[in-house]
Amino acid sequence: MPQDERFFIVSERALPRGLLQVCEVREKLISGKAKNVSEAVKQVGISRSEYYRYRDCIEPYAREYKDNIITLQAVLTDKAGVLSSFLNAVARVGANVLTVNQSIPIDGAAGITLSVNTADMRVKRETLMKRLLTIDGVISAQILQGKS
Numbered sequence: 001m002p003q004d005e006r007f008f009i010v011s012e013r014a015l016p017r018g019l020l021q022v023c024e025v026r027e028k029l030i031s032g033k034a035k036n037v038s039e040a041v042k043q044v045g046i047s048r049s050e051y052y053r054y055r056d057c058i059e060p061y062a063r064e065y066k067d068n069i070i071t072l073q074a075v076l077t078d079k080a081g082v083l084s085s086f087l088n089a090v091a092r093v094g095a096n097v098l099t100v101n102q103s104i105p106i107d108g109a110a111g112i113t114l115s116v117n118t119a120d121m122r123v124k125r126e127t128l129m130k131r132l133l134t135i136d137g138v139i140s141a142q143i144l145q146g147k148s
Contacts, residue, residue, distance in 0.1 A: 009061055021046045022054045059099070059115075068119040069098070074112050074132065074141040078105035082137035083112065089135060090114070093128055095121040109139055 012020065025040040027033075034040035041051050072090075076082045083102065090097055099115040118125065125143060132141045 015058075018046065018050060019054060019058050022051055022058055023060055025051050026055065056101070068117050070116050070118055070125065071144045072114040072116055072132075072141060073144045074114075075109050075139040076112060077137035077139060078108050078110055079137050082135070085135050086112070086132060086138060087114075089131055090116060090128070093121050093123045093131070095128065113144070 021044045024044045025034075025037070025046065028040040028043060029037065034043055037048060037051060041048050074086065076086060087097060087100070096117040096119075097114055098117055099113075101113045103111040121128065123131075129141060129143065132138055
């Protein structure tokens with residue numbers, strides 16, 4: 001994800017039909033109303049390529065989560081187990097990882113971005129960040145968005 005990429009919260013009324021259909025495909029997959037992407041896109045009436053083109057570009061906004069969602073960005077060494085250790089550290093404090101995006105490793109390091117629900121987290125966010133930075137293979141970590 002480019003560091004200068006911008007995000008917007010937009011009313012459903014302003015979204016093109018195609019983007020809404022991508023969300024509908026995702027909902028069918030999550031709810032089990034469709035067994036696979038092919039079935040879901042057929043039910044919704046869009047192509048597989050349209051779904052795959054936009055699936056990572058739109059995420060429904062859960063109003064009830066707004067005060068508990070943080071976005072973490074980190075750079076990890078490209079070594080087996082580092083991402084797993086990072087995610088486990090988040091889970092151990094009671095936070096719930098909602099999304100994970102990872103870039104392709106370049107020069108032995110990969111960037112990751114996490115959306116994390118902190119509603120049930122048992123430590124302060126600063127404590128979580130200190131713990132994440134002590135993991136072998138974590139080069140950097142920071143909260144990009146969310147109340148501190």
